[in-house]
Structure formats: structure tokens, C-alpha cells
Amino acid sequence: MAKPAVKLIQFDLDGTLIDSVPQLHLAVNAMLAELDRAPASVEAVRGWVGNGADMLVRRALLAGREADYAPAPAELARARAAFDAAYDRVADRQLIFYPGVVDVLGQLHRAGFILAMVTNKPSRFVPAILTAAGLGELFSLVLGGDSLPEKKPSPAPLLHACAHFDMDPSQCLMVGDSENDVLAAKAAGMAVVGLSYGYNYGRPIAESEPDWVMDDFSQLVDLLLA
Missing domain, CATH: 3.40.50.1000 (HAD superfamily/HAD-like)
Known part of the structure; x- marks a missing residue:
């Protein structure tokens, strides 16, 4: 062309x-820890990036769960708030x-x-x-x-x-x-x-x-x- x-x-x-991804990985795992969920790997987070924070959070919550699992609106809201707070701390570092x-x-x-x-x-x-x-x-x-x-x-x-x-x-x-x-x-x-x-x-x-x-x-x- x-x-x-x-x-x-x-x-x-x-x-x-x-x-x-390094910063997003830290924020996602801080969010998962607050929700008493298992941490995600760096490569998993890398695969979840690209459609905005709401989709990133949703993908993190769906990981490893049953196919018919759907997070409740209150859980999504809590998770998003936890992610935002964590990412605020690390987004501009290194x-x-x-x-x-x-x-x-x-x-x-x-x-x-x-x-x-x-x-x-x-x-x-x-x-x-x-x-x-x-x-x-x-x-x-x-x-x-x-x-x-x-x-x-x-x-x-x-x-x-x-x-x-x-x-x-x-x-x-x-x-x-x-x-x-x-x-x-x-x-x-x-x-x-x-x-x-x-x-x-x-x-x-x-x-x-x-x-x-x-x-x-x-x-x-x-x-x-x-």
C-alpha cells in the first residue's frame, strides 16, 4: 500500500x-485477594486485556469458574471498585x-x-x-x-x-x-x-x-x- x-x-x-500488563497484573490480583479469589498469572491477565476495565474485571471473575457462572451486579461493582483502587496505586509506576x-x-x-x-x-x-x-x-x-x-x-x-x-x-x-x-x-x-x-x-x-x-x-x- x-x-x-x-x-x-x-x-x-x-x-x-x-x-x-505488569501493573494490570498487580491490580487484578489485589482485587482477587480482596474477593478471596485465587491469584491470576501474568499470562492470563495479558489475554484479558483489550476491551476496557469492565471486561478485564469480568474475565478475571469468570476465570476457572463453571461455564454457567455469572457474577452478580453487586460482585462486579465491588470488584471494579477494588480494581480501580489498586490500579490507581500502580498504573504510572515503572x-x-x-x-x-x-x-x-x-x-x-x-x-x-x-x-x-x-x-x-x-x-x-x-x-x-x-x-x-x-x-x-x-x-x-x-x-x-x-x-x-x-x-x-x-x-x-x-x-x-x-x-x-x-x-x-x-x-x-x-x-x-x-x-x-x-x-x-x-x-x-x-x-x-x-x-x-x-x-x-x-x-x-x-x-x-x-x-x-x-x-x-x-x-x-x-x-x-x-
């Missing part, structure tokens, strides 16, 4: 810019960037691209993470999973970002690591890069057929700045 005529780049966060992320984001910003953050992570956690990462000033718009009535894979957050900057989707690029990012971008009518190293429920991102599959974040430089 030819080099895109991009002005606005929309980025996912978890699994795209940072490996947040952040792990994927290779090339900090340098490439700086290059793209200096080159004049508008950068936006569109994540399914609850919005309350995102500013502290970006500040701790030293990336806060690079993003002109930040949307969390609860910023709008719908989150990815709905195209609504991506289209909202386009409208915010008065951009047509053809002027935008989505960069993410999961099928949610690819599906949202395709539904919005914009090009999408799928990163192979993130969280995609154990399936190759290529199966979702993004416009480009990249194994390294630094390949964005070749695509957009070469």
Missing part, C-alpha cells in the same frame, strides 16, 4: 506504546515502553503530525500515565474508554477525534495492536497499522487485515517520514 497522506495519527496505549516508542513519537510530533490518544483504558488513569512517561505534551487529544458512550471496536472515538480536528478519515491513521483497533479504523474509513507485539488475545494481528503489519514501532518512521 502506498504511503498515506496523513495529518492526524491516533494511537492506542496498552500493547501499543506501553506494556501495562512503565515499560516498547522499543522505539519515545523516540518515534517525538519525531512524528516534530515533523508536524497531530497526535491523539484513543484508548479503551478508563480516562481517569491516562493523564498520570502520560505525565509519568513524559508524553503528555505530545498528544493534542486524549480519549479514554469512558470518554464517549461507545469505545473501540466502535468507530465512534476515532471519528470523534477526526471531527475534533476537522479532519476527514482519509487524513488519519490509526496505530494499534488489537483487532479492536483494526475494526474501529476500518469502520471509520481510515488506514490502520497493526503492531504484532501487543495484546490480541493470542491471535496474529495480521488475521484482522490491517493496512500494514509492523513488528517494530520504529517502522512508522519509514512509513510516514521516509
Whole structure:
């Protein structure tokens, strides 16, 4: 596919810019301990990430239970509150960037691209993470999973970002690591890069057929700045 005529780049966060599984693992296990549940492994938590905190909590509660088990609303509410409290304590600590992320984001910003953050992570956690990462000033718009009535894979957050900057989707690029990012971008009518190293429920991102599959974040430089 030819080099895109991009002005606005929309980025996912978890699994795209940072490996947040270590912090999420700590928060999930703190939640499970409060509920007198057995702890989860790091790899289990890695497989649960990608659809927002509510789904992460639900998947943690369903793990190892009978097929017909369904957590009661009160249990879900208690679990979510416990998760939020635990994640508040650790979300911005010892952040792990994927290779090339900090340098490439700086290059793209200096080159004049508008950068936006569109994540399914609850919005309350995102500013502290970006500040701790030293990336806060690079993003002109930040949307969390609860910023709008719908989150990815709905195209609504991506289209909202386009409208915010008065951009047509053809002027935008989505960069993410999961099928949610690819599906949202395709539904919005914009090009999408799928990163192979993130969280995609154990399936190759290529199966979702993004416009480009990249194994390294630094390949964005070749695509957009070469």
C-alpha cells in the first residue's frame, strides 16, 4: 500500500506504546485477594486485556469458574471498585515502553503530525500515565474508554477525534495492536497499522487485515517520514 497522506495519527496505549500488563497484573490480583479469589498469572491477565476495565474485571471473575457462572451486579461493582483502587496505586509506576516508542513519537510530533490518544483504558488513569512517561505534551487529544458512550471496536472515538480536528478519515491513521483497533479504523474509513507485539488475545494481528503489519514501532518512521 502506498504511503498515506496523513495529518492526524491516533494511537492506542496498552500493547501499543506501553506494556501495562505488569501493573494490570498487580491490580487484578489485589482485587482477587480482596474477593478471596485465587491469584491470576501474568499470562492470563495479558489475554484479558483489550476491551476496557469492565471486561478485564469480568474475565478475571469468570476465570476457572463453571461455564454457567455469572457474577452478580453487586460482585462486579465491588470488584471494579477494588480494581480501580489498586490500579490507581500502580498504573504510572515503572512503565515499560516498547522499543522505539519515545523516540518515534517525538519525531512524528516534530515533523508536524497531530497526535491523539484513543484508548479503551478508563480516562481517569491516562493523564498520570502520560505525565509519568513524559508524553503528555505530545498528544493534542486524549480519549479514554469512558470518554464517549461507545469505545473501540466502535468507530465512534476515532471519528470523534477526526471531527475534533476537522479532519476527514482519509487524513488519519490509526496505530494499534488489537483487532479492536483494526475494526474501529476500518469502520471509520481510515488506514490502520497493526503492531504484532501487543495484546490480541493470542491471535496474529495480521488475521484482522490491517493496512500494514509492523513488528517494530520504529517502522512508522519509514512509513510516514521516509
